[in-house]
Amino acid sequence: MKLWGGRFLKEESSEAAAFTHSFGFDIRLARQDVLGSLAHARMLARQGILTQGEGAQLESALTQILGEVELGEAPFDPASEDIHSAVEMLLRERLGDVAGKLHTARSRNDQVVTDLRLWLKEQVAEVDRLLLGFQAVLAVRAEEHQDTILPGFTHLQHAQPVPLAHHLLAYFWMLERDRGRLADCLRRMDLCPLGSGALAGTGFPIDRHFTAEELGFSGPTLNSLDTIADRDFVVEFLGFAALLMAHLSRLAQEITLWAAPEFGFVELDDAYATGSSIMPQKKNPDVAELVRGKSGRVYGHLLGLLAVLKGLPLAYNSDLQEDKEGLFDTVDTLTGALTAFTGMIATARFRADAMERAAALGYSNATDVADFIAWQGVPFRQAHEITGRLVVACVDSGRRLEEMGTEELRAFWDGFPDGYRVPDARASAAARSSFGGTSPERVREQLSAAAALLPPDTLTDARARVNG
Numbered sequence: 001m002k003l004w005g006g007r008f009l010k011e012e013s014s015e016a017a018a019f020t021h022s023f024g025f026d027i028r029l030a031r032q033d034v035l036g037s038l039a040h041a042r043m044l045a046r047q048g049i050l051t052q053g054e055g056a057q058l059e060s061a062l063t064q065i066l067g068e069v070e071l072g073e074a075p076f077d078p079a080s081e082d083i084h085s086a087v088e089m090l091l092r093e094r095l096g097d098v099a100g101k102l103h104t105a106r107s108r109n110d111q112v113v114t115d116l117r118l119w120l121k122e123q124v125a126e127v128d129r130l131l132l133g134f135q136a137v138l139a140v141r142a143e144e145h146q147d148t149i150l151p152g153f154t155h156l157q158h159a160q161p162v163p164l165a166h167h168l169l170a171y172f173w174m175l176e177r178d179r180g181r182l183a184d185c186l187r188r189m190d191l192c193p194l195g196s197g198a199l200a201g202t203g204f205p206i207d208r209h210f211t212a213e214e215l216g217f218s219g220p221t222l223n224s225l226d227t228i229a230d231r232d233f234v235v236e237f238l239g240f241a242a243l244l245m246a247h248l249s250r251l252a253q254e255i256t257l258w259a260a261p262e263f264g265f266v267e268l269d270d271a272y273a274t275g276s277s278i279m280p281q282k283k284n285p286d287v288a289e290l291v292r293g294k295s296g297r298v299y300g301h302l303l304g305l306l307a308v309l310k311g312l313p314l315a316y317n318s319d320l321q322e323d324k325e326g327l328f329d330t331v332d333t334l335t336g337a338l339t340a341f342t343g344m345i346a347t348a349r350f351r352a353d354a355m356e357r358a359a360a361l362g363y364s365n366a367t368d369v370a371d372f373i374a375w376q377g378v379p380f381r382q383a384h385e386i387t388g389r390l391v392v393a394c395v396d397s398g399r400r401l402e403e404m405g406t407e408e409l410r411a412f413w414d415g416f417p418d419g420y421r422v423p424d425a426r427a428s429a430a431a432r433s434s435f436g437g438t439s440p441e442r443v444r445e446q447l448s449a450a451a452a453l454l455p456p457d458t459l460t461d462a463r464a465r466v467n468g
């Protein structure tokens, strides 16, 4: 049953087994474990460490197990210590003693970290695909709402009006940085640990370049001690995930606010909202709330692994087994969050009318007045002061700035020319044409920069999704 019985005179207690075994969760690495074993077996035969016949036997039995794993039908013993033991036991049942040769020049220590890197590389590709899909939906919704104006906020007070396109694209660029971090962590993840042995390599004439290439890595790692002890690639992925969840949770919070009747900026599609068991009128933004809430567990996993690694001596320690569950949960959380959130944003009805009504309130065009006065040569500080007094007068009389006639305005500053009117929210947004600003041509520039980053089929899918 065990991979290490010889030195022991007693059976492991069931309590110790229940506490230490990882098979319950590392079974998720079954495919990668078998792939690693296949590459290792091929290499051993190629190098003459095993005979060609032994290599062929191992390869054929492992290929069969791989097929079973892919169908979810591999008859692993659930009492196995870990996935590595489970695969080896199955191999022994089928091949007898030859199975015992597979572990030549290998340790579970280099095996587990090879499995984990292989697994995470696949997940990175999937997460990146989901990120691109979400970016495409944001770009399509932005395209649609170039002319929808809402109040931009600072301190959650009306600040300056912005097009909804600009607001949505803000998230596009956050996700673009997330993709950059993901690609960066993939680069360092893409080195193969196999052949590092327990911690110090091996005297067998193995070929690490061959196994690295077989497994699709860009090459082998350089220092066996570092390789066995290293979980930086998991920390980096969790760091990427934590920041991505921060971004998603900010949008989640905005959607939650916007869906409240006091804002009324968005109406969620019934398919992406939930009801209340007691209050028949309720339509809750559950997806957004849970994305916001689930960011907590992802931050927890990042901090949890950092705490596991802190002060851990080289090289392998069983503490490292704690790297997996948090990572698995993070990947599941990200995948679920991105998928549901993308659907929610694709189908949400943005209420241009409510946004524009709100944009007309709160004096968010006051900066335009101050800017106009400053353009006439008045120091900006003075222009700010004049406009401030004007706003107080409007607040007192319950009027909007753009309702003020030239004569009324001249009571505050006599330089207003004939016919001057304070621009409304749309004109205010249109006037801010600095690079990266809110004017229609700047937003169009941004949209084409965004579209250029997306594969055409992703963009086509997003269009179908939003319009279908």
Ligand code: ARG
Pocket (backbone or CB within 6 Å): 022, 026, 082, 108, 109, 112, 316, 318, 320, 321, 322
């Ligand atoms: N289950 C272990 C882990 O997840 C596999 C490596 C075990 N190595 C050992 N020497 N006990 O890290």
